[in-house]
Structure formats: C-alpha cells, structure tokens
Amino acid sequence: MKNRLLILSRDTNRYESLIKGLGPEDLEIHGLPAEGDAKALVGRCNILLGEPNRIAPHIPAAASLQWVQSTFAGVEPLLTPGSRRDYLLTGVKKVFDPYMGEYVFAYILALERHLFETLENQRNRTWRQRPYQSLADRLIGICGLGSIGRHIARTAKHFNMTVWGFKRKDQRVQDVDRVFTPRNFNGFLKGPDYMVVTLPATDNTRHLFDEAAFGQMKNSAVLINVSRGSIVSEPAVVGALEKGLIKGAVLDVFEKEPLSDKSPLWTCPNLFITPHNAGYSFPEDVVSIFAENYRRFMNRKPLLYQIDFRRGY
Amino acid sequence: MKNRLLILSRDTNRYESLIKGLGPEDLEIHGLPAEGDAKALVGRCNILLGEPNRIAPHIPAAASLQWVQSTFAGVEPLLTPGSRRDYLLTGVKKVFDPYMGEYVFAYILALERHLFETLENQRNRTWRQRPYQSLADRLIGICGLGSIGRHIARTAKHFNMTVWGFKRKDQRVQDVDRVFTPRNFNGFLKGPDYMVVTLPATDNTRHLFDEAAFGQMKNSAVLINVSRGSIVSEPAVVGALEKGLIKGAVLDVFEKEPLSDKSPLWTCPNLFITPHNAGYSFPEDVVSIFAENYRRFMNRKPLLYQIDFRRGY
Numbered sequence: 025m026k027n028r029l030l031i032l033s034r035d036t037n038r039y040e041s042l043i044k045g046l047g048p049e050d051l052e053i054h055g056l057p058a059e060g061d062a063k064a065l066v067g068r069c070n071i072l073l074g075e076p077n078r079i080a081p082h083i084p085a086a087a088s089l090q091w092v093q094s095t096f097a098g099v100e101p102l103l104t105p106g107s108r109r110d111y112l113l114t115g116v117k118k119v120f121d122p123y124m125g126e127y128v129f130a131y132i133l134a135l136e137r138h139l140f141e142t143l144e145n146q147r148n149r150t151w152r153q154r155p156y157q158s159l160a161d162r163l164i165g166i167c168g169l170g171s172i173g174r175h176i177a178r179t180a181k182h183f184n185m186t187v188w189g190f191k192r193k194d195q196r197v198q199d200v201d202r203v204f205t206p207r208n209f210n211g212f213l214k215g216p217d218y219m220v221v222t223l224p225a226t227d228n229t230r231h232l233f234d235e236a237a238f239g240q241m242k243n244s245a246v247l248i249n250v251s252r253g254s255i256v257s258e259p260a261v262v263g264a265l266e267k268g269l270i271k272g273a274v275l276d277v278f279e280k281e282p283l284s285d286k287s288p289l290w291t292c293p294n295l296f297i298t299p300h301n302a303g304y305s306f307p308e309d310v311v312s313i314f315a316e317n318y319r320r321f322m323n324r325k326p327l328l329y330q331i332d333f334r335r336g337y
Numbered sequence: 338m339k340n341r342l343l344i345l346s347r348d349t350n351r352y353e354s355l356i357k358g359l360g361p362e363d364l365e366i367h368g369l370p371a372e373g374d375a376k377a378l379v380g381r382c383n384i385l386l387g388e389p390n391r392i393a394p395h396i397p398a399a400a401s402l403q404w405v406q407s408t409f410a411g412v413e414p415l416l417t418p419g420s421r422r423d424y425l426l427t428g429v430k431k432v433f434d435p436y437m438g439e440y441v442f443a444y445i446l447a448l449e450r451h452l453f454e455t456l457e458n459q460r461n462r463t464w465r466q467r468p469y470q471s472l473a474d475r476l477i478g479i480c481g482l483g484s485i486g487r488h489i490a491r492t493a494k495h496f497n498m499t500v501w502g503f504k505r506k507d508q509r510v511q512d513v514d515r516v517f518t519p520r521n522f523n524g525f526l527k528g529p530d531y532m533v534v535t536l537p538a539t540d541n542t543r544h545l546f547d548e549a550a551f552g553q554m555k556n557s558a559v560l561i562n563v564s565r566g567s568i569v570s571e572p573a574v575v576g577a578l579e580k581g582l583i584k585g586a587v588l589d590v591f592e593k594e595p596l597s598d599k600s601p602l603w604t605c606p607n608l609f610i611t612p613h614n615a616g617y618s619f620p621e622d623v624v625s626i627f628a629e630n631y632r633r634f635m636n637r638k639p640l641l642y643q644i645d646f647r648r649g650y
Binding site: 298 | 435436439440442443444446447449450452453455456458459462464465466467468469471472473492495496497594595596598603609610611612613614617
C-alpha cells in the first residue's frame with residue numbers, strides 16, 4: 025500500500041524537498057494545495073507532518089489518518105478535550121536539547137555577568153566594574169526533567185552549579201543533586217537562584233507558577249520559561265516582578281502567541297521576552313526523526329517519541 | 338627568621354584580614370601605611386603581595402625582597418626592560434579559569450542568540466524570530482593554550498564546538514581538535530567563527546592582531562580579547578569592524594586602562610567593551626594560592642605559578 029504524506033508546516037517547501045531528497049519508499053509527498061481541494065487531499069493522506077496548531081483543524085477531515093508527526097515538542101493543540109485519539113502521534117525530542125540549553129545559559133550568563141547594563145554603560149562611556157558570582161556558587165532549579173531538563177542539568181554540572189530538579193516521581197536523575205516531587209514543591213521553590221521551566225503543558229502544570237509560588241522563591245531568583253506559556257501565570261509574574269518577589273524573568277513562551285502588542289509583559293521591569301525561539305524546529309533536525317519513524321512505521325515497529333494521549337506528553 | 342609581608346592592593350584590608358585569619362607561622366603582615374614611612378617598610382619586607390602596577394614602583398626600594406605574589410595573572414608592569422629579576426615572582430592561575438570561561442561563553446551565546454537585538458525588539462514590542470546556529474556548528478579558535486585557554490576549550494567541547502588552538506610549540510592539547518603554531522598563524526586565523534585571545538602580553542604577542550591578521554579572518558568572525566590590550570591593535574580592530582573584515586569584537590582589556598572617554602572604541606559598531614572584569618581577582622581565590630605558596634616558601638620548595646622572567650609568563 026502506498027502511503028500518502030501531507031505536510032502542514034510554516035516550512036512546507038523545505039520539508040518537501042528534504043523528504044523527497046531521502047527518496048523514501050512507497051511515499052507520496054504533498055504540500056497543502058491552494059484552498060479548495062485541500063479537504064479531499066486531507067481525507068486521502070494517512071500521514072501528516074507539521075506544527076500541531078496547523079494540523080489540528082484538519083484532523084476531523086482526515087479519514088485515512090494513521091500517524092501524525094509533530095514538528096514541535098509540545099502538541100497541546102492536538103490534545104483538546106474530545107479530540108480524536110485513534111492515530112499514532114509522535115513528537116520531536118533530543119534535537120532541541122542543545123538549542124534550549126544554549127538559550128538557557130545565554131540568559132543565565134548574560135544576567136550573572138550584567139551584559140545588558142554593561143552595554144548601557146558603554147553607551148555612556150562609563151568604565152564601571154560590577155561584582156558577579158561564578159556559576160559554581162549558584163543553584164539552578166530545573167522544573168521538569170525530561171530530555172531537555174536533563175540536558176540543561178548536564179551543562180549546569182559542567183559549570184559546577186548546584187542542581188535541583190522537580191519531577192512527578194521521586195527518582196534519582198544524573199547530574200541532579202536533589203530531586204523534588206509535587207509533595208514538596210514549596211521546598212523546591214525556595215532554593216534556586218535560576219529557576220528553569222521545562223515541564224510539558226498539562227492540566228497539572230497549568231499556572232503552576234502563580235502568586236503563591238513566586239512568594240516562595242528567593243527575591244534574587246530569576247525565572248526562565250522555555251516550555252509552554254500556560255505553566256506561568258502572566259499576571260502573577262508581572263506582579264512578582266513589580267513587588268520584587270523575584271528579581272527577573274526570561275520568557276520564551278506565552279499564553280497567547282505571538283504576544284499581543286498590548287500585553288503589559290513588554291514593559292514589565294526585569295522581564296526579558298523572546299519570541300518562542302529558544303528551540304527552533306529546524307526542518308533538517310525534524311526530518312531526521314521523521315525518516316527514522318517512517319522506517320519504523322513501514323516495518324510496524326514502535327515509533328520514536330510517541331505521545332501518550334492520556335498523560336499529554 | 339621572621340618573614341615580613343607587605344600588601345599593595347586595591348583590596349589591602351580584605352587581604353590583610355584573610356591572611357591574618359589563616360594564622361601563618363612567622364609572618365608579620367603589613368598594609369601600606371600613610372605616605373612617609375612607606376619606604377622604610379618596603380625596605381624591610383621580604384614578601385610583597387598585590388597588583389603588579391601597584392608593586393612595580395616599590396621594587397627599586399625593596400632591599401630585602403625575596404618573593405612577589407601577584408594578585409593578577411598578567412605581570413607586565415614587573416617585566417619592563419632593565420627591571421630587577423633577583424626575586425621569585427609568582428602569578429595566579431586556575432582561579433580565573435571559570436570566571437574567564439563564563440565571560441567568554443556569555444558573549445558567544447549572547448551574540449549567537451541575538452540577545453541585544455532581542456532586547457531592542459522588546460522595547461519596540463516587536464515579535465521577530467531570528468535564525469541562529471547551535472554552537473555545535475561553530476568553530477572556536479583559542480589563541481593561547483595556558484590554563485585559561487584549556488579551560489575554555491573544555492567548555493567549547495561541552496557545547497560540541499570544533500576547537501582550534503594556537504600556541505608557541507606544536508603539542509597535542511586535550512579538547513583541542515587542531516593545534517597551530519606561529520609557522521601557520523594565517524592558517525589558524527582563517528577558520529574560527531569565534532576567536533578568543535588568552536595569550537600573555539610579551540614582545541612576540543604585541544599587536545599580533547593587526548590589520549593583516551583581521552584581513553585573514555572570516556568576515557563573520559567575532560574577536561574576544563580577555564588577556565591583555567597590547568595583543569590587539571586598537572586602530573586595527575576599529576578599522577576591521579568599520580570595513581567589515583570581521584563581524585564583531587568583545588574587548589575586556591585595552592592598551593590603556595581605564596579606557597579614555599575620548600577613545601573611538603566606545604562608539605565603534607559591533608564592538609562590545611567590558612571594564613577589565615572578565616576574571617576578577619577575588620581576594621579569597623588569591624589568598625588560597627598565597628597560603629600554599631607561603632608553605633612552600635617556608636619549606637624552600639618550588640612555588641606555584643612562578644613567572645619565568647625571560648619568557649615573560
């Protein structure tokens with residue numbers, strides 16, 4: 025049987041050319057055509073590849089659907105209540121790990137070493153040394169110890185940081201000095217100088233960082249969210265920064281993206297906004313996962329990075 | 338025989354209290370007194386500790402001098418032509434390594450991930466993703482493979498960078514993929530995306546980075562100098578940036594410090610100035626070296642990090 029792949033991505037042309045370049049067996053490859061015959065094509069294709077928010081609206085019409093390969097790590101648009109769960113859904117993992125780690129340490133180091141103030145000083149021709157600490161004297165908290173969280177832990181250990189982690193189940197994790205579970209979330213919150221959020225978006229993690237959570241954190245702490253906007257309450261983070269409950273926040277993800285230009289976040293003091301860019305899904309990276317998964321799909325083997333619809337990740 | 342230590346440092350009080358706290362045997366500890374009896378005291382002390390630029394003017398009067406412990410890694414003010422070489426001169430090593438490494442990667446990551454432009458975008462409420470590369474796709478050149486250079490190489494390898502190094506003698510060095518020597522400096526210059534200078538200031542390294550050197554480098558390269566200002570010609574780096582021979586420069590050190598507020602460097606495009614702060618000599622760190630060296634001095638054992646007057650480092 026011929027497989028039919030429909031690509032629904034902001035980078036459709038790039039994906040089409042990369043996948044064609046692989047010369048996969050028994051695979052017809054389609055980009056989304058001009059409005060009109062889209063529906064018929066969706067109905068005929070058994071494999072979809074793309075961003076979850078682009079794929080979600082087509083799921084009801086996908087009569088032959090067997091497998092969706094997401095180009096993003098987070099797949100919440102495909103997990104809304106009542107949505108179909110009668111297909112294989114696979115995500116991407118590991119490829120983002122270095123991008124995410126580099127982003128997190130870019131900001132940790134930039135803030136610890138006052139890069140932004142130093143540039144301001146330069147503009148004023150001001151030669152002013154500022155104290156700092158080595159990362160070896162800092163404690164990082166990693167909230168979520170999936171593949172991204174564990175990668176960040178490894179880099180933190182390279183810099184000799186003290187590493188705390190938070191996860192659902194109590195288990196030892198490499199490069200993590202101390203693991204906390206939901207039974208002691210407050211204890212976890214109290215320690216970190218840098219708090220990095222890498223949890224998946226689920227009902228349990230929604231607004232995990234609210235006013236109460238910020239109240240437990242160090243006044244000198246910096247929050248860095250690279251996972252999903254729903255995990256951090258936006259009014260609470262603005263309040264926490266205005267009241268000085270925490271010192272800073274670096275947010276790559278938001279409850280609504282792109283962030284509205286009316287959002288109070290843009291001008292909140294000590295809040296750094298990046299445009300959901302910490303771990304970009306480069307087609308080259310995603311295609312290497314798709315290629316391996318297509319081989320497995322053809323051979324009826326378990327696919328890599330399959331999402332558990334019940335857990336949500 | 339009683340040893341007499343004179344501290345000549347911007348942090349004299351801190352050094353005095355830290356060293357007294359160690360309770361060293363047979364050691365009288367002096368800070369520099371008010372002008373007047375300084376000379377007599379200098380003549381009586383056999384050990385000096387402090388910044389080389391503060392120590393240098395007192396060397397001629399130091400009639401009992403046996404040992405100078407520098408609080409800085411670079412000791413050029415003590416190596417001027419005709420200056421005394423009849424004492425032990427020791428520097429500090431290793432303690433700066435993490436500070437230097439964190440500084441270098443703060444700027445590499447900040448530039449690779451466009452942190453400064455992203456902050457500008459935020460000020461304009463602009464949501465704009467920008468492409469970047471993983472450090473794994475970047476080549477770092479480390480010019481000088483002493484303890485700081487090797488430390489930077491280790492972090493570069495943690496980030497899976499390709500690492501080239503430049504040193505006087507051809508020797509394999511851990512974490513360095515390819516070692517270049519002065520016979521092939523031009524070959525070395527052509528590769529790196531990020532070129533980090535950690536060489537000591539000597540006659541051989543003076544203005545090593547001149548117009549010709551910048552002409553060999555990639556147009557997309559960024560120069561990062563954390564060692565000494567004399568190694569980079571300041572007019573040449575301004576010219577190279579203006580002509581686009583290189584993309585950027587991060588300078589922590591200058592030919593004259595503090596940098597004059599008339600210097601054209603302050604406003605040169607894509608040049609980042611930091612106030613000789615990459616590796617601060619924290620007294621706690623220096624005192625741990627002094628303590629070990631004092632034990633060795635008492636026991637007539639070779640001191641740590643002794644400077645070779647002939648080589649200059």
